[in-house]
Amino acid sequence: MEKIKIFAPATVANVSCGFDAMAFALENLGDEMLFTKNTSGKVSISKIKGANLPTEIEKNVAGFVADVMLKDSNADFGVNIEIKKKYKPGSGLGSSAASSAGAAYAINELLGRPYTKLQLTKFSMLGEEVACGSQIADNVAGVIYGGFVLIRNYDPLDIISIPTPDDLYVSVLHPQIELRTEEGRAILPKEIPLSLAVSQWSNVGGLISGLHTSDYQLIGRAVEDHIIEPVRKKMIPHFDTVKKNALAAGALAVGISGSGPSIFALSKGELQARSVAESFKNTYNNKEINYTTYVSRIGITGVRKI
Amino acid sequence: MEKIKIFAPATVANVSCGFDAMAFALENLGDEMLFTKNTSGKVSISKIKGANLPTEIEKNVAGFVADVMLKDSNADFGVNIEIKKKYKPGSGLGSSAASSAGAAYAINELLGRPYTKLQLTKFSMLGEEVACGSQIADNVAGVIYGGFVLIRNYDPLDIISIPTPDDLYVSVLHPQIELRTEEGRAILPKEIPLSLAVSQWSNVGGLISGLHTSDYQLIGRAVEDHIIEPVRKKMIPHFDTVKKNALAAGALAVGISGSGPSIFALSKGELQARSVAESFKNTYNNKEINYTTYVSRIGITGVRKI
Numbered sequence: 001m002e003k004i005k006i007f008a009p010a011t012v013a014n015v016s017c018g019f020d021a022m023a024f025a026l027e028n029l030g031d032e033m034l035f036t037k038n039t040s041g042k043v044s045i046s047k048i049k050g051a052n053l054p055t056e057i058e059k060n061v062a063g064f065v066a067d068v069m070l071k072d073s074n075a076d077f078g079v080n081i082e083i084k085k086k087y088k089p090g091s092g093l094g095s096s097a098a099s100s101a102g103a104a105y106a107i108n109e110l111l112g113r114p115y116t117k118l119q120l121t122k123f124s125m126l127g128e129e130v131a132c133g134s135q136i137a138d139n140v141a142g143v144i145y146g147g148f149v150l151i152r153n154y155d156p157l158d159i160i161s162i163p164t165p166d167d168l169y170v171s172v173l174h175p176q177i178e179l180r181t182e183e184g185r186a187i188l189p190k191e192i193p194l195s196l197a198v199s200q201w202s203n204v205g206g207l208i209s210g211l212h213t214s215d216y217q218l219i220g221r222a223v224e225d226h227i228i229e230p231v232r233k234k235m236i237p238h239f240d241t242v243k244k245n246a247l248a249a250g251a252l253a254v255g256i257s258g259s260g261p262s263i264f265a266l267s268k269g270e271l272q273a274r275s276v277a278e279s280f281k282n283t284y285n286n287k288e289i290n291y292t293t294y295v296s297r298i299g300i301t302g303v304r305k306i
Numbered sequence: 307m308e309k310i311k312i313f314a315p316a317t318v319a320n321v322s323c324g325f326d327a328m329a330f331a332l333e334n335l336g337d338e339m340l341f342t343k344n345t346s347g348k349v350s351i352s353k354i355k356g357a358n359l360p361t362e363i364e365k366n367v368a369g370f371v372a373d374v375m376l377k378d379s380n381a382d383f384g385v386n387i388e389i390k391k392k393y394k395p396g397s398g399l400g401s402s403a404a405s406s407a408g409a410a411y412a413i414n415e416l417l418g419r420p421y422t423k424l425q426l427t428k429f430s431m432l433g434e435e436v437a438c439g440s441q442i443a444d445n446v447a448g449v450i451y452g453g454f455v456l457i458r459n460y461d462p463l464d465i466i467s468i469p470t471p472d473d474l475y476v477s478v479l480h481p482q483i484e485l486r487t488e489e490g491r492a493i494l495p496k497e498i499p500l501s502l503a504v505s506q507w508s509n510v511g512g513l514i515s516g517l518h519t520s521d522y523q524l525i526g527r528a529v530e531d532h533i534i535e536p537v538r539k540k541m542i543p544h545f546d547t548v549k550k551n552a553l554a555a556g557a558l559a560v561g562i563s564g565s566g567p568s569i570f571a572l573s574k575g576e577l578q579a580r581s582v583a584e585s586f587k588n589t590y591n592n593k594e595i596n597y598t599t600y601v602s603r604i605g606i607t608g609v610r611k612i
Binding site for chain 1: 323324325326327328456457458459464466468494495496497498499500503504505506507508509510511512513514515518519524527528533
């Protein structure tokens with residue numbers, strides 16, 4: 001294989017109760033990337049469309065991950081990368097994870113698949129470290145495995161694929177405000193009441209069980225977060241109104257995607273998800289903040305060749 | 307139906323990571339209770355074998371629950387209760403829950419089943435309040451529903467039945483020391499680090515997923531508790547040695563049953579569970595503490611007519 005074009009999906013991390021532990025991939029929103037072997041033995045980035053990102057390989061997460069993997073595998077070729085970002089970085093939809101894990105997947109294909117999904121996740125986490133300073137696994141695991149993922153443990157890394165109900169859709173509202181992942185973490189409490197922690201892990205258990213049994217109502221009841229959301233929602237304009245209106249429009253549950261500013265809502269069925277996206281628009285119209293909305297089925301496949 | 311004889315199982319609450327949220331029932335350890343209708347319109351307790359418990363109905367959890375239910379349903383009969391305790395109260399194996407939920411189940415049968423399992427759980431929780439001052443749901447839900455249960459929420463009460471792998475067994479070591487549930491709660495931290503809470507809900511997610519997929523190894527990895535066990539194990543003599551030896555003997559996981567003092571270990575298969583029980587005995591022999599061990603399959607049925 002001399003070149004490969006891939007689709008690397010956007011991801012929603014945390015999923016409310018599953019803070020720092022869960023994520024899911026979107027089916028139809030994500031970046032396109034083209035990887036072409038070269039004989040220079042080096043990684044280069046010749047084109048980036050849709051976002052203003054560095055092309056130096058030590059600063060570009062896709063370039064960085066590709067370089068590490070070619071070295072790790074003693075590859076006898078280099079790679080040129082073209083990136084078409086289809087959604088904006090800083091959205092809270094795992095933009096850097098899509099690039100990192102997209103590169104890990106593509107390089108593995110060009111190498112003839114020497115690596116497991118778990119290894120690809122670890123390579124992708126190095127890209128996350130370049131992007132935000134921490135080797136966060138949730139978004140990249142969502143890209144690599146697809147569907148819902150649970151990071152059961154970091155050391156050793158233990159990723160659990162959770163089944164995804166057929167008819168589960170997500171609506172996303174991306175208010176185009178600046179919000180850095182690091183800020184989103186700095187405001188978090190270091191200690192939390194044990195009683196709140198118990199309600200959180202009860203909900204994680206409920207969510208995982210609901211996903212296994214396609215119990216949409218249980219999923220809706222369990223996607224709650226009484227620990228992080230009350231703190232982070234203050235950074236997202238009109239969060240409470242958006243949430244109230246989306247629930248009134250029929251969403252199963254509403255929460256913050258990753259560390260924000262995007263807001264996600266889960267729905268049963270595409271029509272329902274489109275109504276919820278309409279409620280997003282109705283709430284944000286006349287609010288003097290630019291925004292984008294998306295509707296997607298949960299992406300069972302994750303990153304893939306196109 | 308004029309009378310009913312029932313078996314009300316022992317239960318293991320918390321299951322390590324699932325503190326205050328999970329429990330499971332044992333198949334072959336539990337109390338036997340006989341409920342006979344009478345025409346006095348009152349609840350009486352004529353016999354208690356195997357434990358020194360009060361026979362006044364406002365102090366006896368079975369009598370209390372029976373009385374509440376007969377009044378709630380405007381029953382035209384009273385009930386006499388005989389209780390045969392097959393394991394000791396204060397073990398951490400849900401002794402009061404077996405009596406409370408046993409009574410709720412039996413009275414519902416005598417009444418012609420007007421109540422749902424959720425309602426029976428709520429009646430049983432009134433018995434738990436008599437026993438320990440709080441309306442705790444985990445043990446009684448384990449008795450009523452059988453198998454593994456998750457208390458997703460208290461208000462409103464939301465109980466989720468989790469499937470139980472066919473070949474999952476528990477070994478129990480009951481060191482016969484005095485340890486009151488209230489003491490076990492008083493030493494708990496009020497606040498916990500967010501990072502530990504994340505690892506705990508990651509494990510709850512892993513455990514629920516492992517139960518759904520009969521992934522015994524995942525169950526073993528996920529049944530961990532870095533929050534409560536380090537505090538409570540100090541009240542249980544030789545806990546670390548018991549755990550180490552049980553894991554060396556092949557247990558999937560080892561933890562504290564409820565608030566102790568009993569220690570439970572999960573195993574795949576009865577033979578393995580018996581080896582683990584042997585390791586319990588070997589560790590506790592010559593330790594000058596009386597003890598009992600039990601081996602049981604996880605009880606899928608819960609409380610039942612016999």
